[in-house]
Amino acid sequence: MTKPRLRFVLSVLTAAAAATAIMGPATAAPQKGGVINVATIGEPPTLDPVSSTADLVGIISQHMFETLFTFDKNWAVTPLLAAEMPQVSADGLVYTIKLRDGVTFHDGAKMTSKDVVASLNRWLKIASRGKQVAGFVTGVAADGDLGVKITLKEPYAPLLAFLAFNNAAAIIVPADAAAQDTLTKNIGTGPYMLKERKADQYIQLVRFDGYKSRAGEPDGYGGARKQYLDEIRFVPVPDASTRVEGAVAGQFAYVDSLPVESYARVQGGKDKPLILKPFGWPIFFMNHKAGVLANLDARKAVQAALAPEDMLTAAFGSKEFFSVEAPLYPKEYVWSSNVGTQAYKPQGDTEAAKALLKKSGYDGVKPVRILTSRQYEFHYKMALVAQEYLKAAGFKVQMDVVEWATLVQRRADPALWDIYITHSPFLPEPALINYMADSAPGWWVSDAKAKAVRALNTETDLKKRVKLFEGMQKLIYDEIPAYKVGNFNALAAKSPQLEGVVPAPWPYFWNAWLEK
Amino acid sequence: MLKPLIRRLIEMTVVMALVVTIVFVIVRIAPGDPAAMMLGPDATPQDVADLRVRLGLDQSLAVQYLRYVGGLLSGDLGQSIFLGQPVGAALLARAEPTFFLTLFSLLIACTIALPVGILSAYWRGSLFDQATTTLAMFAASVPSFWLGLVLMQVFAVKLGWFDPSGYGGPGAGLGTRLHHLVLPAVALGIVSSALIARFTRASMLDVLGDDFVRTARAKGMSEWQVVLGHAFKNALIPILTVIGLTAALLVSGAIVTETVFGLPGVGSLIVSAVLRRDYPVIQGALLVIAGLYVIINFVIDMLYLAVDPRVRY
Numbered sequence: 001m002t003k004p005r006l007r008f009v010l011s012v013l014t015a016a017a018a019a020t021a022i023m024g025p026a027t028a029a030p031q032k033g034g035v036i037n038v039a040t041i042g043e044p045p046t047l048d049p050v051s052s053t054a055d056l057v058g059i060i061s062q063h064m065f066e067t068l069f070t071f072d073k074n075w076a077v078t079p080l081l082a083a084e085m086p087q088v089s090a091d092g093l094v095y096t097i098k099l100r101d102g103v104t105f106h107d108g109a110k111m112t113s114k115d116v117v118a119s120l121n122r123w124l125k126i127a128s129r130g131k132q133v134a135g136f137v138t139g140v141a142a143d144g145d146l147g148v149k150i151t152l153k154e155p156y157a158p159l160l161a162f163l164a165f166n167n168a169a170a171i172i173v174p175a176d177a178a179a180q181d182t183l184t185k186n187i188g189t190g191p192y193m194l195k196e197r198k199a200d201q202y203i204q205l206v207r208f209d210g211y212k213s214r215a216g217e218p219d220g221y222g223g224a225r226k227q228y229l230d231e232i233r234f235v236p237v238p239d240a241s242t243r244v245e246g247a248v249a250g251q252f253a254y255v256d257s258l259p260v261e262s263y264a265r266v267q268g269g270k271d272k273p274l275i276l277k278p279f280g281w282p283i284f285f286m287n288h289k290a291g292v293l294a295n296l297d298a299r300k301a302v303q304a305a306l307a308p309e310d311m312l313t314a315a316f317g318s319k320e321f322f323s324v325e326a327p328l329y330p331k332e333y334v335w336s337s338n339v340g341t342q343a344y345k346p347q348g349d350t351e352a353a354k355a356l357l358k359k360s361g362y363d364g365v366k367p368v369r370i371l372t373s374r375q376y377e378f379h380y381k382m383a384l385v386a387q388e389y390l391k392a393a394g395f396k397v398q399m400d401v402v403e404w405a406t407l408v409q410r411r412a413d414p415a416l417w418d419i420y421i422t423h424s425p426f427l428p429e430p431a432l433i434n435y436m437a438d439s440a441p442g443w444w445v446s447d448a449k450a451k452a453v454r455a456l457n458t459e460t461d462l463k464k465r466v467k468l469f470e471g472m473q474k475l476i477y478d479e480i481p482a483y484k485v486g487n488f489n490a491l492a493a494k495s496p497q498l499e500g501v502v503p504a505p506w507p508y509f510w511n512a513w514l515e516k
Numbered sequence: 517m518l519k520p521l522i523r524r525l526i527e528m529t530v531v532m533a534l535v536v537t538i539v540f541v542i543v544r545i546a547p548g549d550p551a552a553m554m555l556g557p558d559a560t561p562q563d564v565a566d567l568r569v570r571l572g573l574d575q576s577l578a579v580q581y582l583r584y585v586g587g588l589l590s591g592d593l594g595q596s597i598f599l600g601q602p603v604g605a606a607l608l609a610r611a612e613p614t615f616f617l618t619l620f621s622l623l624i625a626c627t628i629a630l631p632v633g634i635l636s637a638y639w640r641g642s643l644f645d646q647a648t649t650t651l652a653m654f655a656a657s658v659p660s661f662w663l664g665l666v667l668m669q670v671f672a673v674k675l676g677w678f679d680p681s682g683y684g685g686p687g688a689g690l691g692t693r694l695h696h697l698v699l700p701a702v703a704l705g706i707v708s709s710a711l712i713a714r715f716t717r718a719s720m721l722d723v724l725g726d727d728f729v730r731t732a733r734a735k736g737m738s739e740w741q742v743v744l745g746h747a748f749k750n751a752l753i754p755i756l757t758v759i760g761l762t763a764a765l766l767v768s769g770a771i772v773t774e775t776v777f778g779l780p781g782v783g784s785l786i787v788s789a790v791l792r793r794d795y796p797v798i799q800g801a802l803l804v805i806a807g808l809y810v811i812i813n814f815v816i817d818m819l820y821l822a823v824d825p826r827v828r829y
Binding site for chain 1: 547548549552553554555556557558559560561562563564570598599600601606609610665668669672673676679680681682683685686775776777778780784785787788791792793
């Protein structure tokens with residue numbers, strides 16, 4: 001080799017070495033194959049996501065069943081089984097949806113508009129969210145073999161978000177299955193299909209070889225679904241301590257929903273912590289129908305009295321796991337805004353609360369009954385702190401601590417509670433928030449709400465809707481259907497070998513792979 | 517022999533009828549609603565009411581009770597609301613881990629408790645007796661789930677000899693499944709051994725001073741022949757009783773341990789059924805457990821007859 005040539009080769013090698021040093025080692029390419037065990041919080045009540053709003057049902061079933069639309073990484077609606085975004089008529093009443101060609105069900109049958117019409121009608125008939133939409137729908141009809149038309153009575157902007165959501169979900173199943181209220185076979189179009197379910201032991205999903213992925217790259221829940229893994233097994237581990245030990249021992253590739261107190265312990269274990277930041281919001285629902293808080297000034301007194309910073313600190317400990325924020329949506333969402341949130345006081349305002357309570361005419365005799373549960377320990381801890389702040393403001397407080405099933409039943413009876421505590425992930429569309437429905441426990445009904453909800457639902461332009469939601473947020477702080485305590489993060493754990501998993505409120509594994 | 521047998525069978529039928537009724541009523545009176553649990557947190561009250569109608573829960577208690585008893589008389593324990601399978605099949609599917617867990621726990625308990633109880637009675641007041649008494653008190657006061665978590669930390673997490681939880685994945689062979697039972701069986705066995713050891717010791721002390729033991733020694737029998745062949749045999753009735761009751765307690769008492777170790781047994785089935793108010797499963801499981809209690813007691817009573825000819829019913 002001549003000297004100049006040798007110099008050239010050396011300089012190329014040096015440059016390559018320098019580039020590697022700067023950029024770090026290249027990420028290994030995704031590999032096909034392997035089985036993962038995913039520890040979940042328990043056995044789902046059903047595998048049919050139409051018939052339940054439980055998050056656990058959505059997490060598992062989204063691998064088997066698909067909807068016409070889903071959400072991308074920015075929480076915008078994106079097509080899934082639909083070929084593209086729908087054509088909406090100028091008056092906003094007719095949605096024409098083209099379906100992807102060549103999509104097959106797990107039994108090998110081709111998906112057609114007949115299946116989609118039957119599935120959507122089933123969803124409108126029995127799903128909690130479907131029923132919310134049904135009042136706006138005139139009909140669902142086939143438009144050729146690969147097209148569907150949804151006709152509305154009046155414009156309804158949240159329609160696509162409802163069609164995209166993964167619990168009480170508008171899944172597409174074969175027409176004969178959709179003819180029945182209860183699914184007898186779990187046949188969908190998803191990237192994984194059910195092989196075996198042994199209740200309380202495992203739900204075994206295997207790759208569906210006939211799956212037709214969307215083209216392109218993964219994009220949140222949308223985009224391509226790669227199916228690297230051979231099998232995904234969801235293993236119910238209801239005891240939180242056992243899930244922590246499973247993560248520390250590296251028994252599972254992914255462990256969902258860990259107590260935040262276990263962070264340090266998990267960090268020292270074989271699986272590594274995975275934080276979803278932000279995950280959701282703890283909510284104190286207030287009873288508008290009966291009891292002390294049917295009075296608006298009393299609700300305002302509660303809002304003034306509560307000190308979210310202390311409540312969140314008691315509930316989550318480290319600031320790594322919460323943030324004291326008033327907006328109903330965090331900055332990651334298009335709906336995020338500070339408008340109308342002045343009533344939110346991180347340290348509380350006891351004096352203002354006392355004045356409001358006096359104005360309400362509260363007699364000091366009837367207690368504010370806080371209905372809570374220790375199913376989620378952070379609910380209980382927040383309730384304990386809230387109790388003290390409410391007492392300081394002059395409320396008499398009664399803590400009703402029950403187990404979760406009792407809470408779920410009691411909250412339906414307005415005679416039994418004044419505040420009940422729950423939480424929710426941030427939902428991509430405001431209309432999905434529980435208290436937007438008049439019938440939701442809490443029974444927030446007012447003319448101003450009806451007007452604001454109608455305006456938000458009938459406006460189809462996103463920018464205008466965001467502006468309208470600012471007004472809705474102000475109304476929520478004025479009428480207080482519920483008190484948002486703040487934002488909190490969720491802790492999970494994953495094996496260092498598991499790649500391609502993105503922190504998500506409803507974790508999914510169709511783009512995940514195992515590094516060997 | 518036949519007359520007491522028939523009388524005991526009639527008593528068992530009455531007990532089971534009472535169990536059926538009491539469990540049915542208690543389960544329905546308790547707050548909570550399977551329809552609300554099935555539909556999830558965002559379901560509206562109307563959705564819940566609709567599902568209650570579909571599940572037949574809107575009917576009067578009397579109608580539901582008659583329907584349930586009618587099913588029982590034809591051998592049908594009902595249909596699980598959440599599992600989509602008959603209660604009988606669900607229980608049968610969970611029987612294996614619970615059966616083996618009970619069996620292994622009992623074997624571990626007896627292996628520890630019988631020699632310890634016999635020896636501490638024989639060497640009454642010795643250092644061995646005092647040490648085993650202290651250990652037995654400790655074991656009796658330790659909750660099995662706590663001991664289970666400690667064992668899990670040491671042998672599963674630190675040493676990696678076992679999986680912390682579960683019962684093996686799809687296609688797991690019997691060996692793998694049984695391997696998952698070692699830690700929970702040890703936890704339950706140690707806790708259960710305390711009671712059996714204390715009873716064995718007390719029962720042995722009662723007989724070791726009796727005349728027939730002295731006579732046996734006077735006849736020149738070896739000490740171990742006296743202790744095991746004579747004293748232990750005569751001390752066996754109360755020990756059998758407590759072993760039988762421990763077995764029955766283990767079937768129902770494994771509930772927490774099964775949950776901690778994520779074992780898909782009858783115990784964890786009951787816990788999940790209670791949490792989601794799966795009425796048919798709760799009723800069916802409690803009925804089966806009550807039935808097991810009754811049968812075990814019956815067997816023990818019959819064993820008394822066989823072991824001790826003086827016993828009459």
